[in-house]
Amino acid sequence: MVKRRTVSNFIAELPSEPESSLPLGAIVLSNFQPRRYFDPTKQSQLEVSIKEHGILEPLVVRSAGDGKYELVAGERHYRAAKNLGMESVPVVIRNLTDEQAMTLALVENLIREDLNPVEETEGILALLGIELKLRASEVPALLYRLRNKQSSDNVITGELQTVQSVFESVGMSWESFVANRLPLIKLPQEILDVLREGKIEYTKAKAIAKVKDEANRQQLLAEVVENNLSLTQIKERIKDLQSAPQPQDAPQTQIKDAYHRLNKSKLWEKSPKKWQRVQTWLEKIEAILEEE
Structure with missing residues (x-):
């Protein structure tokens, strides 16, 4: 940098x-x-x-x-x-x-490159909040909106000029920040903690976060910290976890995953025909639950 x-x-x-x-x-x-x-x-x-x-x-x-x-x-x-x-x-x-x-x-901290990835990300969001007169928590949504707007119409707004100026002052690309650093603030807390302490790199942190099962994720995280596993080794561990037999509580996990995927898909807005099929299955599920 x-x-x-x-x-x-x-x-x-x-x-x-x-x-x-x-x-x-x-x-x-x-x-x-x-x-x-x-x-x-x-x-x-x-x-x-x-x-x-x-x-x-x-x-x-x-x-x-x-x-x-x-x-x-x-x-x-x-x-x-x-x-x-x-x-x-x-x-x-x-x-x-x-x-x-x-x-x-x-x-002062950003220029010296003394901050870890989490602190750097939070610091830049705070700095942008100051310059844009926003709360730091409101900045990520603005950055995503500016990125999408720029890619669609290539118009440089006053907000975008401010964003570009801030990132120029610390020698960083704002597009790269949005793509690679903003996802860090959504990482599970246990991963953020070890990342903040400099025990793992942020590329490894993002890979570990892909493990949805909390127990498996924490176990993998502990192994990575203790043995300093490479990114390739982490991906191999994740592949093994995905192919391993599912635990006895798999039904709960399936129900939870299906709910989140269905809610995220918003089929009732994006694909009414598919949503109609889903409703049919929901009615069948309700009928099964009503059986004695």
């Missing part, structure tokens, strides 16, 4: 005061932090580097009142400094609105 902007260039565009130093006790963490998982190994490596060279790039903060400053960018360095027992750290104080602070925190 080629980054088209640097952290220093982005920060330089914002109003600031000269670099200074602040006591660690004067810095408070922000409620908004795109990074949720801090890799222990990388944190240890950072601490070794800071011991040897110090903090080479200042933390970015903004005034929080009462002599306190909210951390906007640089939480990994803040945590490392705290673990090392440092009394103060170099900072740059920025005069930022809430929106600017959130945007800077997102871009």
Whole structure:
């Protein structure tokens, strides 16, 4: 991935005061932090580097009142400094609105490529939400709609221009993001958790998610994490699961699958003739259930 902007260039565009130093006790963490998982190994490596060279790039903060400053960018360095027992750290104080602070925190992490795939996806959705004045949860539907609209009439709307601008700022293709990253947010929670911790790659995560049976999926996930199975090996395991004899509760699974497929197909709208046939079978099923 080629980054088209640097952290220093982005920060330089914002109003600031000269670099200074602040006591660690004067810095408070922000409620908004795109990074949720801090890799222990990388944190240890950072601490070794800071011991040897110090903090080479200042933390970015903004005034929080009462002599306190909210951390906007640089939480990994803040945590490392705290673990090392440092009394103060170099900072740059920025005069930022809430929106600017959130945007800077997102871009700082995205440009550095420090986020795992889940955090990166969530971060970009949050950043798009800020720029488009939408809730992050509303952004995926908009992206899918823009992709479909662009492929049908090739018209560039104001929304699409905003989307393109955001992705250009982090050196990423928005079409690729929609195709490859948006599906991640729909993954089962147990897969999201290990993906967030960097224990598996997102291509493997998407493959594992294709296993619908929860018990089999969790067992496969544990095996992948423990043995670092390749994507090819994962696909082989999935193939074996699909060809294995079905458990005793298969009827419940069949009923559930049939219901979801039928509901998703919307035959009553798309194919009235097929829906009429389905209704015939439903009537037969009801008749069987009424039998004593």
